[in-house]
Amino acid sequence: MPRFSLIVPCFQVQGFLRECLDSVLSQSFGDFELIAVDDRSPDGCGAILDEYAARDPRVRALHLPENVGLGRARNAGMPHATGDYLFFLDSDDTLTPGALRAVADRLTEAADPDVLVFDYARTYWWGGTRRNVLAEVLAEAGPDTFTVDTYPRILDLLMVVWNKVYRREFVESEGFAFPPGYYEDTPWTFPVLLSARRIAALDRICLNYRQRRQGSILSTTSRKHFDILDQYERVFAFVEQRPELAHWRPYLHRKMGEHCLDILAKPDRLPPADKAEFFRRTATMFRAHKPADALVDS
Known part of the structure; x- marks a missing residue:
């Protein structure tokens, strides 16, 4: 089996897709499979995926019969x-x-942890690049x-x-999956990290996180941002089912409040x-999820 399974959901990104795929296929570490999911994209994404799959056996193109959104793709x-992984x-x-060589080497060094966290840089439409401002968290790990x-x-x-x-076996054994809606990363990432028995860090920029001038889902003004409320309900439900995680409720309660107020404060959400x-x-x-000893009025 390959070391990595890269899963790339695609929807209305034909202008960026080739650059994404090329960044994977040109890696010096080649022990991977690339599973590209055409989420019923109305542009040329599907044709691009078929083109790449025809010329590189590591690429598999999946075409969904209907649009299901990022998480379910x-x-x-x-x-x-x-x-x-x-x-x-x-x-x-x-x-x-x-990037893949560095990640593979770190996984070996750490004896195959459940999760490996690496660094990234934001790349802007005007040509600028900025490293994650919390990079020291990885260095100090x-x-x-x-x-x-x-x-x-x-x-x-983030x-x-x-x-x-x-680690795929870890994900499968825990039954982790993405929910529908915006902010689908929230009810994936918290449960995964809270459940992981072994986490490792890699203090290296492995990914360029594109900051688009326009077209980003989360910068689109919409009632879909109400989805964050359902996503945190999923996080609290996960913790509720696992008494050993109860001590994380105050942290998650505070994090939920901060996250929602941040969305409220942004003018374009x-x-x-x-x-x-x-x-x-x-x-x-x-109020509903307030811990018993929280210093907030009910």
């Missing part, structure tokens, strides 16, 4: 994965040269594996799926007419 790719790469982002209990600072990093690789409703629903959920 990733789910559609997972049953086809045979690699030791799952790597979810968004189709407008790119790997840096040598050290060479040994850890859990969120022994190194909780790992949770300070709660996204694409700055990590995941919620329609102005919906902001009051979003605040009320956030306050209701904040």
